[in-house]
Amino acid sequence: MSFLTLTNIQKSFGTMVAVEDFNLSATKGEFVSFLGPSGCGKTTTLRMIAGFETPTSGTIVLDGGDITYRPPNKRNIGMVFQSYALFPNMTVAQNVGFGLRVRKRPADQIQKRVTELLELIHLPDKANQFPYQLSGGQQQRVALARALAFEPEVLLLDEPLSALDAKIRVSLRQEIRAIQRQLGITTVYVTHDQEEALSLSDRVVVMSRGRVEQIGTPFEIYNFPATRFVASFVGQLNALPATVVDAGSGRLTVGGQEIRVSARIDAPAGSAMSLALRPEMVSLGEGPEGSNRLAGTVADVDFLGAIVRMRIRLADAVIVALDVFNEPTLKLPAVGSSITISFPADGPLVMAPGSEAGSGTSAAA
Amino acid sequence: MSQTSTPARRRPTFSWLGVVPFLLFTIAFLILPIFFLVVGSFQDSQGNPTLQNYLDLTTEQPATAYKNSIQLSLITAVIGGIFGFLIAVAVILGRLPRAIRSAVMTFSGVASNFAGVPLALAFVFTVGQLGLVTKLLADVFGYHLWRDDFFGGSFSLYSMLGLVLVYLYFQFPLMVLIVAPAIDGLRKEWREAAENMGASSFQYWRHVALPILLPSLLGSMILLFGNAFGAQATAYQLTSGTINIVPLVISAQIRGDVLHNPNLGYALAMGMVLIMAVVILIYGLLQRRSERWLRA
Numbered sequence: 001m002s003f004l005t006l007t008n009i010q011k012s013f014g015t016m017v018a019v020e021d022f023n024l025s026a027t028k029g030e031f032v033s034f035l036g037p038s039g040c041g042k043t044t045t046l047r048m049i050a051g052f053e054t055p056t057s058g059t060i061v062l063d064g065g066d067i068t069y070r071p072p073n074k075r076n077i078g079m080v081f082q083s084y085a086l087f088p089n090m091t092v093a094q095n096v097g098f099g100l101r102v103r104k105r106p107a108d109q110i111q112k113r114v115t116e117l118l119e120l121i122h123l124p125d126k127a128n129q130f131p132y133q134l135s136g137g138q139q140q141r142v143a144l145a146r147a148l149a150f151e152p153e154v155l156l157l158d159e160p161l162s163a164l165d166a167k168i169r170v171s172l173r174q175e176i177r178a179i180q181r182q183l184g185i186t187t188v189y190v191t192h193d194q195e196e197a198l199s200l201s202d203r204v205v206v207m208s209r210g211r212v213e214q215i216g217t218p219f220e221i222y223n224f225p226a227t228r229f230v231a232s233f234v235g236q237l238n239a240l241p242a243t244v245v246d247a248g249s250g251r252l253t254v255g256g257q258e259i260r261v262s263a264r265i266d267a268p269a270g271s272a273m274s275l276a277l278r279p280e281m282v283s284l285g286e287g288p289e290g291s292n293r294l295a296g297t298v299a300d301v302d303f304l305g306a307i308v309r310m311r312i313r314l315a316d317a318v319i320v321a322l323d324v325f326n327e328p329t330l331k332l333p334a335v336g337s338s339i340t341i342s343f344p345a346d347g348p349l350v351m352a353p354g355s356e357a358g359s360g361t362s363a364a365a
Numbered sequence: 366m367s368q369t370s371t372p373a374r375r376r377p378t379f380s381w382l383g384v385v386p387f388l389l390f391t392i393a394f395l396i397l398p399i400f401f402l403v404v405g406s407f408q409d410s411q412g413n414p415t416l417q418n419y420l421d422l423t424t425e426q427p428a429t430a431y432k433n434s435i436q437l438s439l440i441t442a443v444i445g446g447i448f449g450f451l452i453a454v455a456v457i458l459g460r461l462p463r464a465i466r467s468a469v470m471t472f473s474g475v476a477s478n479f480a481g482v483p484l485a486l487a488f489v490f491t492v493g494q495l496g497l498v499t500k501l502l503a504d505v506f507g508y509h510l511w512r513d514d515f516f517g518g519s520f521s522l523y524s525m526l527g528l529v530l531v532y533l534y535f536q537f538p539l540m541v542l543i544v545a546p547a548i549d550g551l552r553k554e555w556r557e558a559a560e561n562m563g564a565s566s567f568q569y570w571r572h573v574a575l576p577i578l579l580p581s582l583l584g585s586m587i588l589l590f591g592n593a594f595g596a597q598a599t600a601y602q603l604t605s606g607t608i609n610i611v612p613l614v615i616s617a618q619i620r621g622d623v624l625h626n627p628n629l630g631y632a633l634a635m636g637m638v639l640i641m642a643v644v645i646l647i648y649g650l651l652q653r654r655s656e657r658w659l660r661a
């Protein structure tokens with residue numbers, strides 16, 4: 001019972017392929033996020049759903065009807081823009097009522113619906129203000145109300161929070177999710193902020209270079225990344241250079257020290273690989289029996305509030321980041337002291353060495 | 366670096382000297398003339414104080430001059446404004462090749478400044494009695510522009526209609542130039558948001574784009590009005606000073622030998638200064654309003 005289905009969507013601008021092989025089926029009421037780095041095609045895909053771009057090939061079906069080539073003003077899909085895009089010449093109430101006004105609804109009906117929506121976004125007293133009199137967060141809430149007022153079948157949001165400061169970002173995203181649940185509206189949310197995607201979504205579509213890397217629940221995406229890109233883009237990740245000792249028994253060396261992993265290794269002895277290890281999987285000390293243990297020196301200690309992130313130097317250019325929960329009894333090792341760290345054999349993933357995993361979001365970089 | 370970060374202990378600077386020529390220029394050619402204008406307009410030819418000059422403004426010639434000038438300015442501002450606006454919209458939003466846009470902008474830059482003697486002569490050479498186009502129409506179509514029926518009257522380049530035609534030549538390019546930034550300021554998202562909510566193209570223009578542009582549009586037309594009101598050389602060259610519009614009457618009164626009453630000229634000029642001041646004031650107000658919108 002898919003409600004919104006994108007099948008084999010492809011979009012090229014001239015010779016540039018912006019989106020390729022995009023397949024997605026969202027159920028009614030589902031909250032789906034598109035997550036990926038800048039330029040990976042998130043906005044382009046969203047704009048094809050809205051009708052502002054036409055796919056080069058593929059189909060988009062909404063509630064059983066093919067809307068691939070339907071003009072945007074005939075789609076009944078609501079959209080919230082990154083830059084709010086409120087009409088500066090209209091009051092808040094006129095902005096919110098615009099969709100109903102162009103549908104020629106009677107004035108009293110529009111008035112009633114506008115009041116309803118302003119209550120929903122907690123701005124009932126701003127009806128007669130102009131956009132330039134509102135803060136960014138308020139403007140974006142009005143934009144949300146405006147996109148919902150005409151009861152669209154789908155709500156699209158393109159990085160709606162990226163122009164706002166951190167505090168408001170978190171509170172407003174919770175508000176968006178609460179309203180979405182309350183209305184049960186199918187929603188597609190574009191972001192390059194992994195925390196936003198993971199915390200809001202029923203399912204996340206991770207994209208890279210115009211392609212879908214993985215579609216899954218936040219839990220699946222984080223814990224079982226399908227590709228090395230997903231592993232490195234979502235969450236913090238250590239990407240450690242490793243050398244295969246014996247693929248069959250899962251033995252490798254990292255920084256000259258031998259470890260054993262339960263993940264499958266597809267490479268002969270002596271090959272250079274990359275060991276992907278999340279900071280929260282690594283602990284201080286020797287750990288339980290059978291753990292992998294590595295000796296190193298403390299390179300630095302970073303106090304982040306609820307957690308403390310440490311960087312341990314195993315060898316010259318081999319540094320492992322690890323997270324421990326901050327508690328009053330915690331004894332922090334001194335920078336420069338020798339230390340043993342450990343992680344379970346089923347902790348790391350072994351991947352072919354490459355540039356992406358080690359760059360950007362990697363904690364060890 | 367260190368100079369700008371310690372403003373409290375700056376060495377004395379003489380860079381303000383740069384504005385001195387500007388100030389002198391303004392005093393010599395704006396403040397002083399207006400001062401003499403004001404004083405002169407309240408004096409008779411012997412230098413005695415009087416209100417007669419202002420009372421004389423209501424006599425036939427000055428009154429007609431004002432009426433003609435306002436009419437000419439209004440007509441060319443509205444027609445030139447609408448025409449220029451449509452061209453600017455087409456060039457900026459019409460998905461035309463980039464080259465066309467810059468070609469139109471360059472043309473507008475040149476044409477809007479192409480007033481005065483050369484413009485008047487250009488029109489004489491094309492649609493004057495012996496002009497190229499006049500002759501072409503006669504030879505090819507057998508239509509004699511100056512003789513045959515022209516929209517129910519007869520055509521003359523040296524009439525009000527002729528002036529309207531010639532003025533439009535610099536009015537609409539000026540409109541293109543001054544309204545272009547406002548059209549550029551229309552954000553793509555507004556159009557998309559409107560479409561997204563179900564608006565047709567017409568509804569977008571009716572409810573969003575035109576209301577947003579309205580202050581700039583009116584402001585620009587006001588500026589065109591002022592532009593036409595002050596234009597003098599074109600009209601003088603074209604009509605040899607025989608047409609009765611304010612700038613020509615002023616120069617006739619101040620310099621002329623037949624009608625010589627400089628003090629009446631000063632009063633006429635005061636009326637013009639007043640009209641220009643109002644024009645600038647309204648333009649400023651409208652501009653402020655649209656800037657506030659476009660900034661948000």
Ligand SMILES: Nc1ncnc2c1ncn2[C@@H]1O[C@H](COP(=O)(O)OP(=O)(O)OP(=O)(O)O)[C@@H](O)[C@H]1O
Pocket residue numbers: 013016017018036037038039040041042043044045192
């Ligand atoms: N109208 C267009 N013409 C040509 N290329 C385009 C157009 N729109 C997008 N692209 C290209 O398509 C690619 C995908 O762009 P898109 O805007 O979808 O990325 P995005 O994932 O939304 O990135 P961001 O996070 O920076 O917003 C980019 O390389 C972009 O340059």
Ligand SMILES: [Mg+2]
Pocket residue numbers: 042043044
């Ligand atoms: Mg984008």
